Amino acid sequence: MGALADLLDGPVDQVAPRLLGAVLRHGQVAVRLTEVEAYDGPDDPASHAYRGRTARNGVMFGPPGHLYCYLSHGIHTCANVSVGPDGRPSAVLIRAGEVVEGIEVARAFRPGAPDRDLARGPGRLCRALGIRLEHDGTDLARGEVTLTPGGLLDAIASGPRTGVRYAADRPWRHWIVGDPTVSPYRRHPRADSV
DNA sequence: AACAAGATTAACT
């Protein structure tokens, strides 16, 4: 098994925190992941796959290691990495990261923004990397967009998911403690517990 | 065919 397959092997709630510190690359920009969030298909009311397969969420049902991209609020593209096994619709939302390569390019996308904000939040991160809706389904093993495992990290925290209305309190958001590029937590205005 | 909601962000008061 390759390094990427090893990284993504297992239940999504175990895989998600392992993605912290990994590096996502597209074009000249690379981002070190500092915040991720797990979504587990059929048992997770917050997951786009909760009500079964649709045209949008098909990638979540496929094999691991592919990008699931969707448009949020008509404005922002958000990116997930599909997690196996094939047939189980799970994915990890890439919420934030630190630009570690191509920072001039990322800055050009958002003139005036502080460097730490360039990929701070799922919409901003996709913007920094130039990931758009048409990257939905991209195979991370094919090289256009790549994910490289990072090293072991000691200071990882977990907590409720950001912005979701249902099952917000499952502690499936994971982040690197103290990292300034982690996005601010915002609870959904009508978030349920459980 | 029409409609409501949204895994967000920036710009307001």
Next chain:
DNA sequence: GTTAATCTTGTTT
């Protein structure tokens, strides 16, 4: 703290 922006998708008529 509140709200507008903006459009795709899934659901309902």
